[in-house]
Ligand SMILES: NC(=O)C1=CN([C@@H]2O[C@H](COP(=O)(O)OP(=O)(O)OC[C@H]3O[C@@H](n4cnc5c(N)ncnc54)[C@H](O)[C@@H]3O)[C@@H](O)[C@H]2O)C=CC1
């Protein structure tokens with residue numbers, strides 16, 4: 068496949084290496100300095116774009132791909148407040164987008180376990196539930212996109228939780244989502260249930276970025292010929 072990489076930082080470079088090893092062509096690698104050239108790419112030259120940039124750049128990049136008829140896989144986090152606009156534009160322009168807060172197969176399985184456990188544990192109010200994420204110091208958004216997906220998966224099943232806060236909390240009606248920034252940590256997510264009698268955790272640790280990159284490439288291979296907004300559930304069938 069002919070892949071355009073929008074964003075050529077830690078993720079873009081990892082995806083380039085793995086995609087080439089699978090025999091794909093990288094037709095361009097865009098950074099913040101040549102972002103304006105994105106509008107010159109068309110579906111004649113590109114089968115799919117993979118977008119890993121920054122929270123303030125993703126929406127414009129996605130919409131430009133819709134306008135140019137290029138399917139786009141987006142892993143950038145921190146822009147989901149604009150998802151309703153992106154869905155509207157996708158429909159209007161007959162675009163195709165696959166977004167995932169985390170492309171790792173392990174994390175997508177974690178999302179399912181998380182919901183299963185939340186459904187069971189909301190019946191046991193003697194347990195407090197809390198979320199924690201740890202990432203490298205360069206990360207721009209907080210909480211992580213993955214932590215927000217996890218929080219949504221818990222709140223959906225907890226009638227007692229009215230929302231989340233990006234901090235620890237003792238308030239039972241609010242889910243605490245704590246963020247820590249430390250060195251070069253790739254990405255750690257923990258859901259912790261604590262009672263006066265015991266503690267248990269769901270714990271995912273990413274050791275490298277290759278898990279994210281290979282999931283994004285799988286998504287890119289799945290995209291051509293599809294129209295609409297998709298997620299990892301649509302292709303992984305976990
Ligand atoms: N969904 C997932 O599985 C994962 C998501 N991420 C997310 O991906 C994003 C990027 O992460 P990293 O690669 O670690 O960041 P990075 O800071 O290493 O690289 C960002 C790249 O985007 C470029 N860029 C910024 N604005 C741009 C624009 N308007 N047009 C084109 N390029 C632009 C920068 O020049 C740089 O090359 C972050 O939002 C991060 O949270 C990161 C890892 C996994």
Ligand SMILES: O=C(O)C1=N[C@H](C(=O)O)C[C@H](O)C1
Nearest residue numbers: 144168169206211212213254
């Ligand atoms: O910025 C990162 O590095 C990561 N971002 C994603 C997120 O916000 O959840 C996924 C992964 O944890 C790494």
